[in-house]
Amino acid sequence: MGHPGTRSDRSNRSKQGVAxxxxxxxNQNSKVGDGAHCAGVYSPIVDVLREQGWRIEQMPCPExxxxxxxxxxxxxxQLDTPAYRRHCRRLAAAVADMIAxxxxxxxxxxxxxxxxxxxxxxxxxxxxxxxxxxPEWPEGTAELTxxxxxxxxxxxxxxxxxxxxxxxxxxxxALPDHDEATQRTRLExxxxxxxxxxx
Amino acid sequence: MRPDDxxxxxxxxxxxxxxxxPGGLDALAVLAAAGWGVMQLPADDYPAGIAARVxxxxxxxxxxxxxxxxxxxxxxxxDGLAGALGAAGLAVPDQITPSDAAELLAFLNARPAPxxxxxxxxxxxxxx
Numbered sequence: 371m372g373h374p375g376t377r378s379d380r381s382n383r384s385k386q387g388v389a390x391x392x393x394x395x396x397n398q399n400s401k402v403g404d405g406a407h408c409a410g411v412y413s414p415i416v417d418v419l420r421e422q423g424w425r426i427e428q429m430p431c432p433e434x435x436x437x438x439x440x441x442x443x444x445x446x447x448q449l450d451t452p453a454y455r456r457h458c459r460r461l462a463a464a465v466a467d468m469i470a471x472x473x474x475x476x477x478x479x480x481x482x483x484x485x486x487x488x489x490x491x492x493x494x495x496x497x498x499x500x501x502x503x504x505p506e507w508p509e510g511t512a513e514l515t516x517x518x519x520x521x522x523x524x525x526x527x528x529x530x531x532x533x534x535x536x537x538x539x540x541x542x543x544a545l546p547d548h549d550e551a552t553q554r555t556r557l558e559x560x561x562x563x564x565x566x567x568x569x
Numbered sequence: 570m571r572p573d574d575x576x577x578x579x580x581x582x583x584x585x586x587x588x589x590x591p592g593g594l595d596a597l598a599v600l601a602a603a604g605w606g607v608m609q610l611p612a613d614d615y616p617a618g619i620a621a622r623v624x625x626x627x628x629x630x631x632x633x634x635x636x637x638x639x640x641x642x643x644x645x646x647x648d649g650l651a652g653a654l655g656a657a658g659l660a661v662p663d664q665i666t667p668s669d670a671a672e673l674l675a676f677l678n679a680r681p682a683p684x685x686x687x688x689x690x691x692x693x694x695x696x697x
Contacts, residue, residue: 393630396587396597397606399575399639400630403688409576409604416597425588426597428609430626439637440688464622471615 387478387564389424390469391415392490393431395482395541400431402443407543414550415482415541415557422561424480427472429465432458432489432521442505445498445513446488450520458489462525466532473534478564480537482557483522486544491519493540514545537564576604577683579634581627581662583645584612596644599670603677610647617649624653632657640683644673 395415398406419426433441433449436457469479483492496513518526529536539560542553586596587609600607608630611623624647631641631654641662643650651661663680667673 393608397579397608399577399579399606399634401573401575404573406573406575408574410578410606411597411601413601416601420595426609427612428587428607430630434633435626435629438633461626464619464626467619468611468615468623471619 386423386561387425387480388427388469388472389419389480389482389561390427390429390465390536391419391482392484392487392541393428393434394484394490396426396428397431400434400439402433402441403439405443405544412541412543414554418554418557418561419482422558424561425477427468429481429525430461432461444488445496445501446517446520447497447499448501449488454520455524458521458524459528462521462528465525466528466534469529469534469536470532473532478537479534480539480560480564481522481525483519483538483540484544485540485542486514487519489519489521491517491540492522492538493518494545495519537561576606577638577686578604578640578680579606579608579631579642580677581608581610581631581641581643581647581650583610583647586645586667588612594667594669594673596667596673599673599677603674605642605677610645610650613647620647621649621653624649628653628657628659631659635659638684638686640680642677642680 394400395412398408398410398412416426436454473479481492484490485492485494486496488496493516494514495517497515497517498513501507537560539557542548580600582596586594589595597607608627610627611620643662643664645666646664654661665673665676667676
């Protein structure tokens, strides 16, 4: 073949469940300017899901369609408007419909977000209530804080109304202490926990 | 500041190439190596109404990329895609249904380079 790893030899494993992943994990072109870590597919997350036998489903990028490719970097408070909330609820309802189909078939569900994102953060988002106006602030301004991004929050609420509790994991590239091995271990732990039926 | 590594190249990919059956072609591995982003198309086992909503969202995002000159290709096929793209004034991109990695890679490598970005920060001599 000459292209090792491109045949789905690992698909012989039984599928463990379905991982709904943030759009940018398969398409870094959707990132805010200066935010793309690689050309396209962020392989470290995909590799873990493949090895663990999880099916991959891509969620939409809520910021891309709403604020566009030329958007500025933003914190949660800047995006948290009624219109953006409605946009996220619309997208979340569509994703929840897909998740419900899988859940009704008994498939396990995990959400893989992007830590530090104002929209896709799972455990860590970015926040600065004072930010606004002309985009000037010191490099390194503290903005990372515990909490969810707006889309993940809306999606989890929609899933909760449907009685679905997903596992939660996050890509950590934006965090100052990012370490690929640690990210991998954390994701494997989330997947393993779900495999054992823990939530 | 660090460089932005985006490729300005995106493949619309049928689910069977994202989640291949045993022995099937893992297009994600090929696209990752070739530097293409992926927009996944809904699996064929979703009800039509759900698939239509997903295709509408895919189209809305493709519109934004297209107006900025990103290159698109289609890998595999998906019922309803042409209609969804057409409703937004987008054509179905050049398409391939590859049987192996070499065929897909040759198709991708034959694409012309995307036009230079209009982002001044990306093209600036000061860019890292």
